[in-house]
Amino acid sequence: MSDFDLTTIYFILAESMGMWLWALAGLAVVLGIGIIAGIMRLRTAGRPAKRPATAALIAGGVATAIFIFLVPVWTSTSAGALAAPVDYLFAVLFALVPGSMVGALVFFLAANRCAAKHRSILKSA
Numbered sequence: 001m002s003d004f005d006l007t008t009i010y011f012i013l014a015e016s017m018g019m020w021l022w023a024l025a026g027l028a029v030v031l032g033i034g035i036i037a038g039i040m041r042l043r044t045a046g047r048p049a050k051r052p053a054t055a056a057l058i059a060g061g062v063a064t065a066i067f068i069f070l071v072p073v074w075t076s077t078s079a080g081a082l083a084a085p086v087d088y089l090f091a092v093l094f095a096l097v098p099g100s101m102v103g104a105l106v107f108f109l110a111a112n113r114c115a116a117k118h119r120s121i122l123k124s125a
Helices: 006-017 020-045 050-068 084-125
Strands: none
Touching: 006 020, 020 084, 050 084
């Protein structure tokens, strides 16, 4: 276990995800910037991030639960490959990638809507 470092994790991800690793890494950077932009918009509008964060957690959790059972498909294995508890653990970890991306997108959209709705209320008053 002493040789299990970031390089090993990278090669495991690169082998199991292939070119999707780079596409998802780029998308993660874009969505990270979107989260920061959403937080900045909420702070500018003086709105809390509670509702967008709650919506993002629910959507991300549902997406992760769905993607857990799609992990064998994208790793080119059979559905019977999920046999041991460690298999399910890694399936959850792999499913967190698209699940967190769905959550980030929902947060960005909900934060923008919440900030825009607050601005429109202020303009009409």
